[in-house]
Amino acid sequence: MPEEGSVSLSASSCVRTRAGAFALALVVFVLDQWSKVYFNGHYQYGEVRPVIDGFFNFTLLYNPGAAFSFLADAGGWQRHFFTVLAFAVSGWLAWHIVKGRFSALMNWAGGLIIGGAIGNVVDRLIHGHVIDFIQLYYRDWYYPAFNLADAAICLGAVLMVIDSFKQPAGGRPEE
Template structure:
């Protein structure tokens, strides 16, 4: 009987090492801040531009829905787990040479896992990076948030400026 199994191809799952490194970095920085800072304590790193300020975020990005009584913890956890599963499926289905898209997915996955870990462990997300200028403060964020933002930007760039999928034999369905 002839062998009918297809040869295995390298998939986007090769990029999970990036996710792992960023989740570890995210959690190490959050544990450090929580251990070394008092809640709402702020330390200036670049005068007039950048502080480390320890805050708890009970909502989503920019504290969206943070004052809604607690249901949002499980809502955002459920959403992030769902997105993580979808990203893992996409990474598995993508050829490894779709590196920009795989990198974007790995970054977004890292951010989702980093923030879900906080929600499950503490009931809130630890934020501490505080960018400000002349009294205006961007909402505090963390390494996971940066990974999500950079990953989303890469995904948009990939969607608008890359037509490799049209030319790649595995990209056509």
């Protein structure tokens, strides 16, 4: 039988992890929005400034679609679709974080995804498109431009995959 103090410590640690997930979401959101305001205010649309020659540029591009300009030319309905989708996924993740249904790693993944998703939603609601400014390339190959929110969402997805390999057969987080 666990000692009373150890149970309290475990519960306290779990609460800190959940609160930490939401703090991480807030940090991602603030850094994402700050960076987008900076690039939108200091760059002309389409302007490219090399950072690491042959690999990395800063640029200013607008993306009315989703990741990698998916559905960018769909006529406008995608803006509403991706906004609703981001709120739905963020709400689902937040609910599971609050209810303690995720492992610590999954909480962090959820925090990254929530912060990134809400960051991109704000762009869609204010500008009608997402502001992208990071461009990676090699010779004539260019990775689609992205932003900090996109990077956080991708990192969160990777952490979710890693977490899925760490779960027991029943799928519930180990305590």
